[in-house]
Amino acid sequence: MSSSSSKRHSILPPISQSGPKPPVQFSSSITIADSALLTGSNPILISSESVIHPRARLDSLSGRITIGRRCIIHERSTLGAVGTSGRITDKAVALGDYVTVEVGASIEAGDTVIGDGTTIGVGAKVGAGAVVGRNCTITARSEIKAGEVVEDNVVVYSNGMRRVDRRGVAELRNKGQARQIGVLRMMIPSNPAKFQ
Amino acid sequence: MAPLTPYTYIQCPCSDASTLGRQADSNSPRSPDDDELDDRAFDPRAPRSNYSLYPLDYLNYCEDCQQIRCPRCVAEEIVTYFCPNCLFEVPSSNLKSEGNRCTRSCFQCPICIGPLSVTSIESPPDPSLLAAPDGAPAPHSGPYILTCSYCNWSSTEIGIKFDKSNSIHAQLVKLNNGGTTRLTAKEHRERRKEASQDRLAGPPSALAAAASNGGENNEELDLETQFANLKSFYQSQLADAAPGGSGLSSLNDLGFSSPTSLSRIMSLYTGGTVHNSRNKSRTGTMREALISDEGLQIASLDESAAIQHLHSIDYSETITTEQSTNQPPHLGEVHPHGTSRFASSLRPIPYLLRTKRSKRCPVCRHIISKPEAKVATTRFRIKLVASAYIPTITIRPLNIPSSSTPGTLPPLQPSQFILTFQNPRFETINVTLATPAKTPGRFSSKVTVLCPQFEIDANTDVWDEALKDTSDKTKLRRRGAAGDDGTHQAEAGKIWERGRNWVSIVVEVVPASLRLDLLEATAKEDEDVLEIPMFVRVEWEVDVGGDDVGTAPSRDKEQTEERELAYWCVLGLGRVGQA
Ligand SMILES: [Zn+2]
Ligand SMILES: [Zn+2]
Ligand SMILES: [Zn+2]
Ligand SMILES: [Zn+2]
Numbered sequence: 001m002s003s004s005s006s007k008r009h010s011i012l013p014p015i016s017q018s019g020p021k022p023p024v025q026f027s028s029s030i031t032i033a034d035s036a037l038l039t040g041s042n043p044i045l046i047s048s049e050s051v052i053h054p055r056a057r058l059d060s061l062s063g064r065i066t067i068g069r070r071c072i073i074h075e076r077s078t079l080g081a082v083g084t085s086g087r088i089t090d091k092a093v094a095l096g097d098y099v100t101v102e103v104g105a106s107i108e109a110g111d112t113v114i115g116d117g118t119t120i121g122v123g124a125k126v127g128a129g130a131v132v133g134r135n136c137t138i139t140a141r142s143e144i145k146a147g148e149v150v151e152d153n154v155v156v157y158s159n160g161m162r163r164v165d166r167r168g169v170a171e172l173r174n175k176g177q178a179r180q181i182g183v184l185r186m187m188i189p190s191n192p193a194k195f196q
Numbered sequence: 197m198a199p200l201t202p203y204t205y206i207q208c209p210c211s212d213a214s215t216l217g218r219q220a221d222s223n224s225p226r227s228p229d230d231d232e233l234d235d236r237a238f239d240p241r242a243p244r245s246n247y248s249l250y251p252l253d254y255l256n257y258c259e260d261c262q263q264i265r266c267p268r269c270v271a272e273e274i275v276t277y278f279c280p281n282c283l284f285e286v287p288s289s290n291l292k293s294e295g296n297r298c299t300r301s302c303f304q305c306p307i308c309i310g311p312l313s314v315t316s317i318e319s320p321p322d323p324s325l326l327a328a329p330d331g332a333p334a335p336h337s338g339p340y341i342l343t344c345s346y347c348n349w350s351s352t353e354i355g356i357k358f359d360k361s362n363s364i365h366a367q368l369v370k371l372n373n374g375g376t377t378r379l380t381a382k383e384h385r386e387r388r389k390e391a392s393q394d395r396l397a398g399p400p401s402a403l404a405a406a407a408s409n410g411g412e413n414n415e416e417l418d419l420e421t422q423f424a425n426l427k428s429f430y431q432s433q434l435a436d437a438a439p440g441g442s443g444l445s446s447l448n449d450l451g452f453s454s455p456t457s458l459s460r461i462m463s464l465y466t467g468g469t470v471h472n473s474r475n476k477s478r479t480g481t482m483r484e485a486l487i488s489d490e491g492l493q494i495a496s497l498d499e500s501a502a503i504q505h506l507h508s509i510d511y512s513e514t515i516t517t518e519q520s521t522n523q524p525p526h527l528g529e530v531h532p533h534g535t536s537r538f539a540s541s542l543r544p545i546p547y548l549l550r551t552k553r554s555k556r557c558p559v560c561r562h563i564i565s566k567p568e569a570k571v572a573t574t575r576f577r578i579k580l581v582a583s584a585y586i587p588t589i590t591i592r593p594l595n596i597p598s599s600s601t602p603g604t605l606p607p608l609q610p611s612q613f614i615l616t617f618q619n620p621r622f623e624t625i626n627v628t629l630a631t632p633a634k635t636p637g638r639f640s641s642k643v644t645v646l647c648p649q650f651e652i653d654a655n656t657d658v659w660d661e662a663l664k665d666t667s668d669k670t671k672l673r674r675r676g677a678a679g680d681d682g683t684h685q686a687e688a689g690k691i692w693e694r695g696r697n698w699v700s701i702v703v704e705v706v707p708a709s710l711r712l713d714l715l716e717a718t719a720k721e722d723e724d725v726l727e728i729p730m731f732v733r734v735e736w737e738v739d740v741g742g743d744d745v746g747t748a749p750s751r752d753k754e755q756t757e758e759r760e761l762a763y764w765c766v767l768g769l770g771r772v773g774q775a
Contacts, residue, residue, distance in 0.1 A: 137348055157347040158308055162512050163539070165348045 022060045026192050027069075031184060034191040040065075040080065042092065047071075051184045056101075057081075062109040063092030068116070070177055071099040072184065077120075080109040096134065098174045105138075108146065115152065117170050135170045199603030200725060200770050202591035202613070206255060206582070207238060207764040208266030210558070211248030238729045238764040239636040249766055252589075255582035256564045258557040264582055264763055265564060270555040278571040281311060281547045285571050297524060297546035301364035305344035306519060306542035312342040314361050317352070340364075342544050354541060365546055369527070373541055378528035384421050388489070415488040416496075420527035426491030433482055502537065513539045554578075586734060587617040587627065587652065591767060594686070594702060604773030605726060607709040612686055613769055618698040619652040623736040626651050627699075630731040639708035639772070643728050646688050647701040655697040703728070707772040726769045733762040 022040045026032070030046050033054035038044055040060030046052070050071040058065050058073075059080040073079065079101065080092045092109035096116035101107065105120045110128030117135040120126060124138045127146030132138065136150050139157040144150060153165045239245065247268065256265040277286040281302035286294075303312040317339055339357040342364065343350040351357065355374040358367045372378045379387065417425065485492040506514070514537055522545055536542075554566040566578040592614045599606040619625050629648040634640040686692060686702040693700040707726050737756040 139346060155348045161308075161347075163307060163347060163349075164510075164513075166353050167343075167348060167350050 021195070022058075024195050026196065030192060031181075031188050031190040032192050032195065033188050034194060036195075038195050047097075049178075049181055051181055051188065053077075053184075053188065059109070060092060063089045063111075065092055066094045068095050068097035068099060070097055070174075070181055071095050071101070072177065072181065073101045074103045074105070076104045077101045078106040081106050082109055098177050100177065102140070110146070117174060135165065135173075137165060200768065202593075202770060203768040204252065204589045204591065205240075205249035205766045205768070206252055206264065206586075207245070207248045207766070208250060208255065208264050208269060209763065210266060210269035211244060237632045237636060238731070238766075240727045240729050240766040241637050241723075245766075252583050252586070253581075256555060257580050257582040257585040258560060258562060258564050259580060259585075260560045260562045261557055262759065262761060263559075264586070264761075265555075265557055269558050270564065271558050271561075272553045272555055274551045275554050275567060276552040276569050276571060277549045278552070279547050280550045283571045286549055291549075296549050297365075298549060299365045299546070301362060302547040303342055303364065303544035304522075304547060305347060305349050306523065306545055307349045307539065308344060308347040309522065309545070310344050310346040312344055312349075312351075312544055314340050314358075314364060315343050316340050316361065317357070351544060354543065356543075368544065372528050373543065378418065380420065382424075384417075384424075417488055417491075417493055418528045419525070422488075422491050422493050424491075425489060426485060429485050429490040505538065509538070515539050515542060584620050586761060586763070587619050587625070587732075589732075589765065589767070590616045590618070591769065592616065593770075599773040601773040604724075604771045605705070605707045605769065607707045607772050607774075610704050610706050611769075613703050613705070614692055614700050615703055615767070616698055616700045617650075617652055619655050620697075621736060622654050622656070623738060624651060624654045626735040628733040628735075629701075630733075631703075631728055635726070635728055637723070639710055639723065641708045641726055641728075641772070642706040644704045645701065645730075646686055646704060647691050650691050650699050650701065652699045653694075653697055658696070703767075705769060710772055710774065724772045726772050728767045728769065730765050730767055731762065732765055733760060735760045 020039075020041055022038055023043045024038065025043060025045045027046060027048040027050075029048045030050050030052070032046070032052040033056070035054040036052045037055065037057040038060075039058070040062075042060040042062075042064045044058055044060050044065045044067075046067045047069040049069055050067050050073070052058070052067075052073045053075045055075050056073045057076075057078045059078065059082070062080065062082050065080050067073070067079075079095075089109070089111050091111055093107050093112045093114075095101070095114045096118070098117045099114050100119045101114075102120060102122045102124070104123045105125070107114065107120065107126045108128040108130075112126060112128060113131045114120065114126070115132055115134035115136065118132055118138070119136070120132075120138045121140035121142060123141045125143045126132060126138065127144055127148065129147040130144045130149070132144065132150045133152035133154060135153050137155045137157075138144060138150075139155065142156045142160065144156065150156060150162075151164075153170075155163050155165050157163070240249065248266070250266050254267060256270060257263070258265050274288070277288060277291060277296075278284060279286065279298035279300065279302055281298060282300055284298070284300060286298075290299075301314060304310065305312050339359065340361045341351045341357055356368065356371050357375060358364055360367065370378055519539070519542060520537075523542060524545055526543055552567045552569070552571070555564050556562065557564050563578050564580045566576060568575045568577060593611070594614045595612040597606050597609045597611065605611050617627055627650055629645050631643045631645055633644075634642055686704070691699050692702050705726060705728070710724055736759050738759055739755060740757045
């Protein structure tokens with residue numbers, strides 16, 4: 001929390017806020033780190049209780065970015081990366097509720113939709129225009145090609161193999177997510193004012 | 197094409213029949229015949245060479261035979277069996293009874309082979325539990341399942357839950373997919389006995405039920421029951437028939453008065469004829485199993501149910517060959533003909549045990565590598581690696597004319613490489629090199645070793661070297677240098693550079709043009725790689741101490757003794773480009 005005197009500093013050089021400041025629409029209950037990077041010219045919407053980690057990059061250059069409730073966007077992940085298609089659409093990326101985008105994951109812009117309760121694993125890549133269903137798990141380093149459709153409750157693992165998750169733990173997962181957000185809010189100093 | 201990193205492979209003498217004979221008396225002085233054997237050039241492209249060339253790091257060295265030993269020619273002995281997951285050391289006596297898999301709680305995911313973890317599942321919606329602070333599941337909260345944290349598989353998919361969180365293996369053996377308890381062969385028999393008793397005593401309706409259920413000839417048996425039935429059936433037949441000769445299965449009727457013993461004694465005294473004819477008649481009386489009680493299992497070739505199921509599911513729900521072969525045999529399984537093809541029936545895979553092994557020299561039986569028996573330690577008690585005995589050879593390009601394709605050697609133009617030999621021994625060694633003037637193969641390149649004979653100083657203490665007089669050191673270095681360092685030229689008969697325990701020499705190659713052979717449309721795989729066979733002979737002197745029992749006793753006139761080691765190696769220099 002801000003009360004702690006010794007702050008942890010990154011050894012990386014500070015990111016320069018280049019380009020225009022995108023118009024933002026934040027819920028009052030979000031947590032957004034000071035060093036998150038928001039660029040682009042289209043609006044960025046973040047709904048209640050979502051957490052944006054330091055150095056997460058939200059790029060609305062090619063369209064609007066919408067983040068649902070209680071989402072966690074981890075460090076160095078990219079939302080709205082202009083992929084190979086370079087398409088410019090109205091909605092670049094839309095995340096449902098309870099979505100987790102883990103470290104280094106990238107979601108390309110172009111009507112890309114991630115359903116509620118889905119986890120995008122470490123270093124995973126979701127191509128432009130892909131539609132990922134609800135409660136899916138995209139395991140670490142997996143890749144969803146542009147325009148692909150992933151049904152609800154599907155696990156994508158091991159170089160694109162797919163299987164249906166039959167555990168039925170979506171409710172539990174969401175509760176865990178809520179608890180995690182509770183902890184993160186205490187650990188990440190939030191500075192939404194910087195982006196407004 | 198990816199540029200090739202220069203490499204050195206060493207030939208193990210085990211692949212060459214002519215060297216095998218020499219090992220027995222390797223200490224005796226070499227006769228001229230041996231040198232003739234050495235003259236036969238080694239062809240790195242010969243199909244046999246694939247099995248005898250190793251990087252130096254793969255090789256061991258037998259101190260007693262003074263010879264290189266490769267993974268193919270060492271004899272291995274198992275030191276320890278252990279589970280790679282829980283690192284539990286399994287006594288070898290347990291292997292026979294319990295098999296080669298971990299029998300604790302270590303399992304791999306049947307879908308993705310990731311490790312499975314035991315987790316408790318919260319008993320069906322318990323609001324008080326969820327409302328608890330932090331919602332952590334209370335300890336000992338009931339049924340446990342195996343879950344994969346990578347692909348999200350869980351044992352609930354095959355309907356299996358466990359009562360205890362430990363000894364999962366023992367619990368799993370007793371469970372069929374779907375969670376039903378598997379009956380052991382003994383229980384099967386008891387159940388059958390009850391049924392037959394019912395049949396005798398009960399009303400006619402029970403009799404009919406029993407007949408349709410247990411009395412049928414084709415009852416489905418699991419593997420264990422089938423085996424037990426077959427075994428008891430044939431054992432009873434053996435006991436009935438009391439076969440002569442090998443009647444060990446019927447130990448109970450061993451006695452002088454028993455008919456078996458009598459017939460055996462008879463056959464002993466009357467020659468083989470009686471015995472044989474009797475035996476023939478006996479085999480005629482053995483019959484095969486006819487009903488499931490006796491272990492007969494008729495293959496169920498009706499696959500309509502599987503086909504029906506296939507219609508209703510996705511391709512991803514069928515199993516891959518790999519998943520199928522990874523499946524451990526399950527004793528509760530119905531006959532192998534019924535082996536499922538669906539992911540919904542895959543069972544967790546208990547971890548296969550691993551071993552730690554020691555290695556012995558095949559010739560003198562001395563141990564050349566022995567790991568610490570404890571599973572958790574990575575140390576070795578004995579480890580005689582070749583790199584501690586024979587010089588390391590590293591290749592570095594010196595002077596390569598520019599080529600049309602970057603990273604390749606231009607054909608028909610001389611390229612120079614620096615070979616650096618590093619001496620790991622604490623004795624000064626003499627190295628003699630020999631290469632064929634032209635490399636073997638369809639495209640033969642010219643090879644010249646500018647300095648085929650040189651001496652490398654001992655591998656002394658690094659600090660000794662550092663403290664030495666610097667002027668002395670500079671004198672030692674750059675012996676091959678002509679004049680000042682700026683015009684450092686490779687010269688025939690002179691070494692290129694010298695250091696504490698290393699010497700560099702120059703090798704010049706003139707690669708052949710691959711285009712010479714235009715008749716054959718394309719070069720074979722890797723035929724453009726320039727490989728030079730090189731014969732290395734290392735000689736050194738050792739002090740002959742009294743404790744050295746194995747060495748030649750005949751020459752005790754001197755304090756030192758000549759030793760030598762000779763072997764073929766292959767230098768891979770690079771790819772030859774197009775002219
Ligand atoms: Zn060998
Ligand atoms: Zn284990
Ligand atoms: Zn798995
Ligand atoms: Zn030996």
